[in-house]
Amino acid sequence: MISALLLLALRAAPFPIPHSPFPVQDTVKGKAVYVKWCAGCHGDGGAGDGAAAAYMLPRPRNFTGGLYKIRTTASGQLPTDADLERAIDEGLPGSAMPGWKGRLSQAERRDVRAYIKTFSSFFADTSQHVVALKFSSPPGGGTSVAALKVGRQFYDSIGCRKCHGDQGRGDGPSAPTLKDDADFPIFAADLHQNWRFRGGGSVEDIYRRLRTGLDGTPMPSFADLIDQKFLTDEELWRLAQYVRSLSPKTAPEVRDVVHAPQIPGTVPVSPDDSAWSRVARSWFPLVGQVIHKSRWFAPAVAGVWVQALHDGKTLALRVSWDDRTESPDTAWLKFEQRILETVAGDDSAPGPKAEPWPDQLAVEFPSHLPQGMERPYFLMGAATDPVYQWRWTSRPRRAFAGLARGIERFDTLPGAPAGEATYERGEWRLVLTRALATSDTANEVQLEAGRAIPMAFFAWDGSSGEHGSRMAVSTWYFLALDRPTPPGVFISPVLAMLATLGLGLVVVRRAQRRGAVPSHRNV
Amino acid sequence: MRKLGAVVATGVVLALALAAWTRQPVAPAQGGGTISGKVKFTGAKPAMPKIDMSEEPKCKAKYQGVPTDEAVVVNANGTLANVFVYVKSGLPASYTAPAPAGPVTLDQDGCRYHPHVLGIQVGQALAIKNSDGILHNIKAKAKANRPFNISQPTVMTSTKTFDKPEVMVALECNVHGWMHAWLGVLPHSFFGVSGGDGSFTLKGLPPGTYTIEAWHETYGTQTATVTVAGSETKTADFSFAGK
Numbered sequence: 099m100i101s102a103l104l105l106l107a108l109r110a111a112p113f114p115i116p117h118s119p120f121p122v123q124d125t126v127k128g129k130a131v132y133v134k135w136c137a138g139c140h141g142d143g144g145a146g147d148g149a150a151a152a153y154m155l156p157r158p159r160n161f162t163g164g165l166y167k168i169r170t171t172a173s174g175q176l177p178t179d180a181d182l183e184r185a186i187d188e189g190l191p192g193s194a195m196p197g198w199k200g201r202l203s204q205a206e207r208r209d210v211r212a213y214i215k216t217f218s219s220f221f222a223d224t225s226q227h228v229v230a231l232k233f234s235s236p237p238g239g240g241t242s243v244a245a246l247k248v249g250r251q252f253y254d255s256i257g258c259r260k261c262h263g264d265q266g267r268g269d270g271p272s273a274p275t276l277k278d279d280a281d282f283p284i285f286a287a288d289l290h291q292n293w294r295f296r297g298g299g300s301v302e303d304i305y306r307r308l309r310t311g312l313d314g315t316p317m318p319s320f321a322d323l324i325d326q327k328f329l330t331d332e333e334l335w336r337l338a339q340y341v342r343s344l345s346p347k348t349a350p351e352v353r354d355v356v357h358a359p360q361i362p363g364t365v366p367v368s369p370d371d372s373a374w375s376r377v378a379r380s381w382f383p384l385v386g387q388v389i390h391k392s393r394w395f396a397p398a399v400a401g402v403w404v405q406a407l408h409d410g411k412t413l414a415l416r417v418s419w420d421d422r423t424e425s426p427d428t429a430w431l432k433f434e435q436r437i438l439e440t441v442a443g444d445d446s447a448p449g450p451k452a453e454p455w456p457d458q459l460a461v462e463f464p465s466h467l468p469q470g471m472e473r474p475y476f477l478m479g480a481a482t483d484p485v486y487q488w489r490w491t492s493r494p495r496r497a498f499a500g501l502a503r504g505i506e507r508f509d510t511l512p513g514a515p516a517g518e519a520t521y522e523r524g525e526w527r528l529v530l531t532r533a534l535a536t537s538d539t540a541n542e543v544q545l546e547a548g549r550a551i552p553m554a555f556f557a558w559d560g561s562s563g564e565h566g567s568r569m570a571v572s573t574w575y576f577l578a579l580d581r582p583t584p585p586g587v588f589i590s591p592v593l594a595m596l597a598t599l600g601l602g603l604v605v606v607r608r609a610q611r612r613g614a615v616p617s618h619r620n621v
Numbered sequence: 622m623r624k625l626g627a628v629v630a631t632g633v634v635l636a637l638a639l640a641a642w643t644r645q646p647v648a649p650a651q652g653g654g655t656i657s658g659k660v661k662f663t664g665a666k667p668a669m670p671k672i673d674m675s676e677e678p679k680c681k682a683k684y685q686g687v688p689t690d691e692a693v694v695v696n697a698n699g700t701l702a703n704v705f706v707y708v709k710s711g712l713p714a715s716y717t718a719p720a721p722a723g724p725v726t727l728d729q730d731g732c733r734y735h736p737h738v739l740g741i742q743v744g745q746a747l748a749i750k751n752s753d754g755i756l757h758n759i760k761a762k763a764k765a766n767r768p769f770n771i772s773q774p775t776v777m778t779s780t781k782t783f784d785k786p787e788v789m790v791a792l793e794c795n796v797h798g799w800m801h802a803w804l805g806v807l808p809h810s811f812f813g814v815s816g817g818d819g820s821f822t823l824k825g826l827p828p829g830t831y832t833i834e835a836w837h838e839t840y841g842t843q844t845a846t847v848t849v850a851g852s853e854t855k856t857a858d859f860s861f862a863g864k
Contacts, residue, residue: 173769174767174768176767220767225784272676275795279762311772313770315770319769319771322771322772322777323774326777
């Protein structure tokens with residue numbers, strides 16, 4: 099009884115706040131920080147309409163509504179100070195928002211947080227209860243087959259696939275209709291790229307998003323389902339564990355070199371050949387092409403996974419990437435139109451009009467292996483220094499090769515790589531094969547084992563309005579065709595070990611012999 | 622300790638009683654005035670886009686023909702349905718009305734909201750029902766109130782309330798992009814929605830001069846000034862024109 103009354107009293111009026119050991123949050127200083135570092139994107143009035151906002155997707159947060167995606171509070175509630183602190187400190191992965199922990203001092207970050215709250219009257223409204231939800235701890239066994247099966251069962255039964263798709267790549271039937279509260283187009287998250295989740299990619303983060311929802315987006319809160327006994331808290335954890343299992347165990351590290359092991363026999367030409375399951379894959383992040391007009395600030399393809407093999411005569415390169423659509427797809431035409439209307443191009447861009455563009459991929463090499471570190475311009479070469487490219491399009495489905503002399507000029511060559519591609523549930527898997535040595539040595543790169551072969555990637559998602567210079571690009575990386583290991587590599591260590599053993603034995607024998615003979619001592 | 626508890630309990634009870642007493646609402650005069658009218662529609666009746674429900678066979682099966690969007694519903698008698706008519710101003714500043722005990726129900730049936738336009742009082746329960754048994758999310762894009770976005774993957778009912786007056790709160794389902802409903806939240810009970818005959822009625826008004834607003838999701842708002850005295854009935858007709 100007493101505790102119940104105390105609880106009531108607590109709810110009605112919180113205890114007077116004791117004097118904080120920290121300095122008072124200063125909105126005047128916070129404003130100075132905001133104007134300098136934040137207003138460019140978030141706007142002077144905090145409406146998410148700064149000068150750079152029009153080039154971004156997702157758009158910068160509009161602070162005036164007090165509506166935040168990443169919270170530990172119930173659906174529609176204000177975030178806690180700790181929630182805002184996390185967003186400011188860590189940033190929002192997969193968006194343009196960087197983490198400010200290393201760039202601004204703790205006092206600056208605290209002050210700017212206080213200032214951001216002044217944009218919405220809700221923060222000053224004392225009737226708003228800002229209470230962090232209490233979250234349980236994850237049940238064990240989250241990676242077991244049984245646990246993931248339960249998670250998958252709820253993935254289906256609560257309709258995740260409607261937006262996130264059958265395999266979680268954001269390609270569900272409702273995905274092309276999605277918009278946020280400001281009517282901007284919004285992508286259902288690709289659940290295979292947890293390192294790009296705005297609120298973090300751990301299983302705890304995923305569970306929290308399921309409980310709280312992402313306010314301002316189509317992603318609802320599933321908390322009521324526990325109250326209504328549709329599922330248990332543990333089952334919601336299983337769902338989070340299943341979603342987590344779709345991404346790699348650790349976020350992919352970007353390495354400079356793709357190694358192509360040499361295999362006996364011939365290289366696989368099909369993307370679904372079982373041989374690929376034994377080859378390590380490397381992740382290469384892509385960014386929007388913002389150097390040349392017309393620029394593109396909202397690339398749809400976040401990166402490509404690359405595997406390579408050779409058999410001494412032929413190179414096989416397997417490139418796979420997540421893409422919500424097998425473009426052109428008329429179901430996505432309206433979405434494409436909305437993207438083009440939302441993301442500003444530049445003055446040179448033609449009026450935004452959705453067209454049924456195909457998906458495309460390009461792999462770039464220098465036309466000759468460089469002697470030193472000198473490489474052609476990564477962005478499709480230059481008029482005087484062309485690059486050799488393999489290009490592939492989804493419609494017509496074909497692979498071809500040519501010389502690019504800058505973004506505007508591509509001259510097709512007679513020789514082409516063989517291309518075989520599969521599209522399945524939000525993923526393209528493409529294998530390009532070509533002889534290591536060709537007759538057209540003037541234009542086509544000759545692939546030599548043991549050399550560092552510069553390589554770069556470009557990707558276009560037609561259904562996001564990407565074509566021409568509106569694309570996702572990588573920088574130069576390297577392809578290394580591994581030589582079969584010479585037998586000497588295996589034999590010499592064995593010989594060395596044997597020699598060491600023999601010498602050791604000799605030494606031991608000698609010592610033993612000496613020990614066996616009683617030593618003469620002068621008495 | 623027990624004594625302290627008793628003292629606290631008494632204090633709380635007294636405080637609550639006091640709060641309840643001071644918030645005693647001014648009940649609308651029994652009978653009161655009535656404002657009623659019709660919402661006419663002139664001009665070209667726009668063709669509503671068809672809704673493709675093939676992704677949801679359960680919903681599709683609930684229709685004889687192809688369902689159409691409800692952004693403009695013109696009745697057979699040439700009137701306009703789904704117009705939210707309410708007292709915008711004119712009530713005395715001291716006027717308050719208690720929230721009715723019963724909820725207002727919003728049903729999701731056949732991948733559409735029923736009703737499409739509805740009103741509710743501040744503090745009154747909104748019972749959101751899923752009769753379809755397939756996943757709907759229901760998002761309230763409130764501005765004056767805090768918004769919400771909850772999931773209903775099965776036949777179930779969720780209850781929500783709104784703290785502040787707001788005309789209108791947009792409700793939508795993102796799984797089915799065509800699903801929209803509009804909710805007017807008011808601090809009183811003087812609101813109505815034009816129905817299948819285009820008529821509306823606001824009852825039990827205290828004497829006074831009122832600004833009545835008629836709101837339509839496509840055609841915007843219109844206002845009228847009406848004075849009522851005693852238990853008389855006044856007419857206020859509105860007319861919206863197609864573009």
